[in-house]
Each structure stands twice: as C-alpha cells, then as structure tokens.
Amino acid sequence: MTKKTYNIIAICLCLVFAIVAFLSVTGFNWKNLKYSGDALTSDEVSHIPAGYYYLKTQSYFINPEHPPIIKDIAALPLLILDPFLPEITKEEMPEFHEPSFPYKDTVFPYEQETSNNQWYWGRLFLFNMKSNPDVITFWSRLSIITFNTIFLYLLYLSLSKLWGKKASLLGLFLITASQFSIAHVSLVTMDFMSSILQIIGIIWFAIYLKKYINKERTLKPFLSTILFLALALLTKFSSVIILPAVFLSGLIYIYVTQKSWKELERYLLKFICLTIAVFFIISIFYAFHVQNMDNDDMIIQLQKNYPKGFPEIGFNILKGIIKSNVVTKGLVEYVVGVFMVKSRVEGAFQNIYFLGEVHGSEGAGIWYFPVLYFTKLSLGLLLLIIFGSITAIWRFAAKKITFKEKIKNLVINPLSFSLFVFAFIYLAIALTSKFQIGLRHIMPVVIIIFLLTARIIDLYWNKKILVSLKTKHVFFACAFLMTLSTSLSFPDYLSFYNFFGGGAYGGYKIATDSNYDWGQDVKRLATWKEENDIGKIYTHIFTNVPLKYYLGEDQENYNLDSGVLPPSGSYIAVSALEYQNNVYREDLKDYQKYTRLKDNFVTRVGKTIFVFQVP
Incomplete structure (x- = not known):
C-alpha cells in the first residue's frame, strides 16, 4: 500500500473510534439528553465546571490536584454556550453548609473557593436552575x-x-479496537490524553536521539519533544515520571552508541535545556490560570499542601516566588498540584473492593493491576499480546550472538528502548503503590504494550509459524475477535470485562470503581423509574450528581449500614461499588448487608445498578 492509503485508513480508524466513543456515552436520544446515554461520571462533576471556572476567572483554587489543559479543552464549547456562572462572594459565611438540590441560591462563598470545595462548585454550576447539565x-x-x-x-x-x-x-488499530481505550477517550478525565501525549513525547525524543547520533539537524525533533513533554505534564501530574525515564534511556543510548564522556556531557547540557524549556511552557500556561489569584490566599494553599518533613527553606523560597511575577507564580501552582498528588498517593485515601475484600489505605496488593490487565482487555487482544511476547522472546533467544550484543541491539533502537524504560519505571512505581482505583492509572503502560506488540507483528509479518500459518494470519484472526468483541460490548465499555473476568455482567465481582461503576447508569435508572411508574425510591449509588435532578423529589439517599429497612414495598437501588463495599465489609453484621435482600431482587438497570424491593 502507498503512504497515502495508510494515512486514509488511519484517519478512518480514528473517525470510527471517535464516533463509537461519542455514541457510547451520549446515546441516540439527543432531543432529550436527560435520559440519553451515560450520566456524568464521578470525576467529571468536578472537571467540567473547573475548566469553565479557569477560563472565566483566571484563578486556580478549584481542583488544583489536576493540571488544567484537559479541563480547559472540555470548557471551550462552553464559551459559546455561555452557561450561567455562579457568583463568588467574599461575604463571610462562618456556618456554611452545602444546600441540597434544587439550588435556589447560586452564590458561592469565596472561602469555599479557596478551600477547594470542588464538588459543591461542580454541582452548583451544573445543576443550578439556570443550567442544563446534560x-x-x-x-x-x-x-x-x-x-x-x-x-x-x-x-x-x-x-x-x-x-x-x-x-x-x-x-493504531490495537488502541482504537480496545474497549479500555473507548471507555476513557470519551470522558472528561485525564488518563487517555495524558497517555497519548506522553508516548508522543517519547517518540519525538527518540527521533531527536537518532538524529543527534547521526549528526543530522535536531532542531525540529528537539522543539517537538519540548512541546509534547510540556503538554503531557499539563494533563496529569504523574506524567512527571517521563522526565527521569527519558533522561535515563537517552543516557544509556548515548553511552552505548558513542562511548564518549564528552558526548555524555553534551547530552546532559541539552537535557537540562530541554527540561527548563518544558517547565517554562508549563509556567506560561499556568500564568493565565493564576493571574487573578490573591497572593496571600495562594500562600495559604501552599502551606496546607506543603509536604511534612520537607525543609522550611523550600516553603519560604516558593512563598517568595509567588510574590515575584505571574509566570513564576504559575510554576508554584504546578508544584502545589504535585504536592497534592504526592500526599494522596502516599496516604492512599481510598475504600476499594477487589476480589472479595474491601481495602483501605493498605491497598489491594501487588496483584491488583495484573489481574485487571488480564480481565479488562478483550481475549483477542490478550492473545495477540501473548503471541507477540512469545515471538519476541523466541527471536531474542534464537539469535546466534552473545548476550551482550543482544542487549546492545535492544538499546540502539531508541524508541523501543525508551518506551521499555518508561514502562518499566512507571509500572514499578504503580505496583509498589498502595493507591489503586483503576486500571486507567497504568494506561500509559497498557498502550505502550499495544504499540510494542504492533512493532513485533510488523517485523515478523510474513514469517511462517506452522506450515503455511504466518504471523499476519494470527493478527487477522485476533483482529476479527477484537472487532467482534468491541461491537458486542457497545455501549458498556466502562464496565467491560472479558469472559474470564465475568463479562460486563459479572465483572463487578473482581473490582469496581472506575473499572466498572463510575455512576454512569444514573440516567438509565431514571428511565426505568419513569417507565415503570415508580414513586418513592431509596438509593445507595456511587455518584456525585444530585440524584433528585434525575429521579425526582421522591428520591431519598439510603444506606443499609443502619440495619433498618425502608417501609415494606419500597424500592432500593444500589450501585455495584456500594453493594460490594457493603457486602464485603468485615465490621458489618448480616442484617446490615444487602445480601439480606437477595431473594427480593427486582431488576438490574444498565450493568451497575441493582434494584431490590423491601418485603
């Protein structure tokens, strides 16, 4: 095929990917979006309003634990829609309590802004009487x-x-045909865009290394590397791992190919310049978002999030930088976000279900991500990855050269080596971390595995395996299985598990949260309630939306932890996350668990909400 043909196929793949992702979350009833598609997932309730807040106020007190660029992108259409923006008042409200829906008062206290009450801001912005959240x-x-x-x-x-x-x-096909990718490309969350930008940054860094060694012009790849690394760091704070990873891979590559201390010194100098340029772009981008932030309140924000045990001189330096100029002020805000993520990861503030147990800050153990990896990806994709891995190992072992030469051959391929080093470091950190709320947290590693598999398949495309069976035949067979699986999974990509994981109906028995239940079926519950003329309904659902907006005034929050059931005949809707967290809590008695209602199960709404009727 010609290059043009490849590009046309790539464009078609991307367009189909985008259309399928879009329809999977929006549904088809666009005239009545309130009951169409997926409801706002938990994190989106914060991210979308935060983005519009940044663009309109040039302040960054709301949701500072994530960089701004994805939230900004989500808010761009809102500049045309011009939704109502709650007024932020500095009037003191010492006994403030978040009001319940419907929100008649649209004034948001300044103290709540500076203390990052992002969930109230999100609900107030999206669900006030003047807005249409859908x-x-x-x-x-x-x-x-x-x-x-x-x-x-x-x-x-x-x-x-x-x-x-x-x-x-x-x-590209392996990425676009994966339910895992489709599920996250369609949401206002950080993981997919962050992963793609990190990998693009690594690619351009590898291009730069190759041209540098070959004494070719390096300005374009050098600038491209700076741009995409900066964009990656502006999508998610965990992307900062990319800097030491590419530095290390580049250092080893230069040493192996050049064996010159002078070249290593030149490389070190250039990488320092690259890093400075990356953070300069970040500072400029953040400057727009912090220009209206009060310096004293920003210092308070810094003080609250400055890590315990860090030297006081560091705080004083950052404090002084805040008062310097708007560009350096932006850099400090980025550092504050890094501190916040560091604190959350180390504290592992979570309550997660995994394989029959509920875990807190101690984490679910080292098998959390491996189990999800082998149950959240389709079987066709896993078979292809396993085939590619076996092929790579076999070819590596079969080469009739010394082991040292084999390793050198790996290192002198700058992209494959850089991707491997980054994935190894990223995975090592993830597997030893106690913070575990979804496979999406290792998405960069997952996508890198897709790409390395594609590389192996391409290298041995026409190689015979058995008789007339070639590598390309294995690919087409697996591609067919992947396409079939993805088609049959529509639109439930977020809750997808493969056959060994119990499928979309039984996957909640492995893990919930963003792996399965992120509050996406709330609209479907509202549709079921209306179609079945259900009056009063009690809910225990994992969501950040005000449920009365969708379910009406006869909705009431409920939790069986009390052990007291609602009146006989009442309906109770429980989401998979809350159900598993309740059933597998060791401190609850049997009468406090939803299993007491197993004989009173009525229906299942979507994939994630179970409805019971009190006997």
Missing part, C-alpha cells in the same frame, strides 16, 4: 473526544517516522 456534558465530552482523536492521529504520524506506516497503523 447539554453542558454533551458538548464538553465532544470537545474531549475531538482533541483525543487528533492527538491519536498525531501519534500515528509521529510513530511512522521511526517504525514505518504499517507498524504504526497496526498499533
């Missing part, structure tokens, strides 16, 4: 899907510069 969500998700698709095509174009069109197209 229209806002529709356009914000469309914006995110559009940009994610553009970046995905850029990944294909960038990758083709080193691996060629076919390997890049194969990698």
Whole structure:
C-alpha cells in the first residue's frame, strides 16, 4: 500500500473510534439528553465546571490536584454556550453548609473557593436552575473526544517516522479496537490524553536521539519533544515520571552508541535545556490560570499542601516566588498540584473492593493491576499480546550472538528502548503503590504494550509459524475477535470485562470503581423509574450528581449500614461499588448487608445498578 492509503485508513480508524466513543456515552436520544446515554461520571462533576471556572476567572483554587489543559479543552464549547456562572462572594459565611438540590441560591462563598470545595462548585454550576447539565456534558465530552482523536492521529504520524506506516497503523488499530481505550477517550478525565501525549513525547525524543547520533539537524525533533513533554505534564501530574525515564534511556543510548564522556556531557547540557524549556511552557500556561489569584490566599494553599518533613527553606523560597511575577507564580501552582498528588498517593485515601475484600489505605496488593490487565482487555487482544511476547522472546533467544550484543541491539533502537524504560519505571512505581482505583492509572503502560506488540507483528509479518500459518494470519484472526468483541460490548465499555473476568455482567465481582461503576447508569435508572411508574425510591449509588435532578423529589439517599429497612414495598437501588463495599465489609453484621435482600431482587438497570424491593 502507498503512504497515502495508510494515512486514509488511519484517519478512518480514528473517525470510527471517535464516533463509537461519542455514541457510547451520549446515546441516540439527543432531543432529550436527560435520559440519553451515560450520566456524568464521578470525576467529571468536578472537571467540567473547573475548566469553565479557569477560563472565566483566571484563578486556580478549584481542583488544583489536576493540571488544567484537559479541563480547559472540555470548557471551550462552553464559551459559546455561555452557561450561567455562579457568583463568588467574599461575604463571610462562618456556618456554611452545602444546600441540597434544587439550588435556589447560586452564590458561592469565596472561602469555599479557596478551600477547594470542588464538588459543591461542580454541582452548583451544573445543576443550578439556570443550567442544563446534560447539554453542558454533551458538548464538553465532544470537545474531549475531538482533541483525543487528533492527538491519536498525531501519534500515528509521529510513530511512522521511526517504525514505518504499517507498524504504526497496526498499533493504531490495537488502541482504537480496545474497549479500555473507548471507555476513557470519551470522558472528561485525564488518563487517555495524558497517555497519548506522553508516548508522543517519547517518540519525538527518540527521533531527536537518532538524529543527534547521526549528526543530522535536531532542531525540529528537539522543539517537538519540548512541546509534547510540556503538554503531557499539563494533563496529569504523574506524567512527571517521563522526565527521569527519558533522561535515563537517552543516557544509556548515548553511552552505548558513542562511548564518549564528552558526548555524555553534551547530552546532559541539552537535557537540562530541554527540561527548563518544558517547565517554562508549563509556567506560561499556568500564568493565565493564576493571574487573578490573591497572593496571600495562594500562600495559604501552599502551606496546607506543603509536604511534612520537607525543609522550611523550600516553603519560604516558593512563598517568595509567588510574590515575584505571574509566570513564576504559575510554576508554584504546578508544584502545589504535585504536592497534592504526592500526599494522596502516599496516604492512599481510598475504600476499594477487589476480589472479595474491601481495602483501605493498605491497598489491594501487588496483584491488583495484573489481574485487571488480564480481565479488562478483550481475549483477542490478550492473545495477540501473548503471541507477540512469545515471538519476541523466541527471536531474542534464537539469535546466534552473545548476550551482550543482544542487549546492545535492544538499546540502539531508541524508541523501543525508551518506551521499555518508561514502562518499566512507571509500572514499578504503580505496583509498589498502595493507591489503586483503576486500571486507567497504568494506561500509559497498557498502550505502550499495544504499540510494542504492533512493532513485533510488523517485523515478523510474513514469517511462517506452522506450515503455511504466518504471523499476519494470527493478527487477522485476533483482529476479527477484537472487532467482534468491541461491537458486542457497545455501549458498556466502562464496565467491560472479558469472559474470564465475568463479562460486563459479572465483572463487578473482581473490582469496581472506575473499572466498572463510575455512576454512569444514573440516567438509565431514571428511565426505568419513569417507565415503570415508580414513586418513592431509596438509593445507595456511587455518584456525585444530585440524584433528585434525575429521579425526582421522591428520591431519598439510603444506606443499609443502619440495619433498618425502608417501609415494606419500597424500592432500593444500589450501585455495584456500594453493594460490594457493603457486602464485603468485615465490621458489618448480616442484617446490615444487602445480601439480606437477595431473594427480593427486582431488576438490574444498565450493568451497575441493582434494584431490590423491601418485603
């Protein structure tokens, strides 16, 4: 095929990917979005309003634990829609309590802004009487899907510069045909875009290394590396891992290929310049978001999040930088976000269900991510990855050269080596961390595995395996299984588990949270309630939306922890996350658990909500 044909196929893959993702979350009833598609997931209730808040106020007190760029992108269509923005008042409210829905008072206290009451701000912005949360969500998700698709095509174009069109197209297919990718590309969350931008940054760094060694012009790849690394760091704070990872891979690559201390010194100097440029771009971007922040309140924010045990001189330096100028002020705000993430990861403030147990800050153990990896990806994709891994190991072992030469051959392929080093470091940190709330947290590693698999398949495309069976035949068979699985999974990509994981109906028995239940079925519960003429309904659902907006005034929050059931005949809707957390809590008695209602099960709404009727 010609290069043009490859590009056309890549564009088609990206477009189909975007359309499927969009329809999976919006549904088809666009005239009545309140009952169409997926409801706002837990994190989106904060992210979408935060983005609009940044663009309108140029302040960054709300949701500072995530960088701004994805939230900004989600808010771009809102500048045209011009939804109502709650007024932020400095009037003192010492005994403030968040009001319940419907929100008649749209004034938001300044103290709540500076203390990052992001959930109230999100609910007030989205669900006040002057806003339409479903229209806002529709356009914000469309914006995110559009940009994610553009970046995905850029990944294909960038990758083709080193691996060629076919390997890049194969990698693109593995990404776009995966339920895991589709589930997260369509939401206003950080993981997919962050992963793609990190990998593009690594690709351009590898291009730079190759041109540097070959004494070719390096300005374009050097600037491209700076741009995409900066964008990656502006999507998610965990992306900061990419800097030491690419530095290490580059250092080893330069040493192995050049064996010159002078070249290592030059590399070190250039990488320092690259790092400074990356953080300068971050500072400039953040400057727009912090220009209206009060310095004293920002210092208080810094003080609250400055890690215990860090030297006081560091705090004083950052405090002084805040008062310096708006650009350095932006850099400090970025550092504050890093501190917040560090604190959360180390504290592991969570309550997660995994394989029949509920875990807190101690974490679910080292098997959490491996189990999810082998149950959340489709069987066709897993078979192809396993086949590719076996092929790579076999070919590596079969080469009739010394082990040292084999390792050298790996290192002198800058992209494969850089991807491997980054994935190894990222995975090592993830597996030893106690903070575990979803497979999405290792998405960069998962996508890198997709790409490395595609590379292996391409290298041995026409190699015979058995008789007339070739590598390409294995790929087409697995691709068919992947496509079939993805088609049959529509639209429940977030709750997808493969056959061994129990499927979309039984996957909640392995893990919940963003792996399965993120509050996406609330609209479907509202539809079921209306179609079945249900009056009073008690709910125990994992969500951050005010449920009365969808379920009406006869909705009431409920928790069986009390051991007291509602009146006979009442309906109780329980989401999978809350159900598992309740049933597997060791401190609860049998009469406090939802298993007491197992004989009174009525129906299942979507994949994640169980409805019971009190006997």
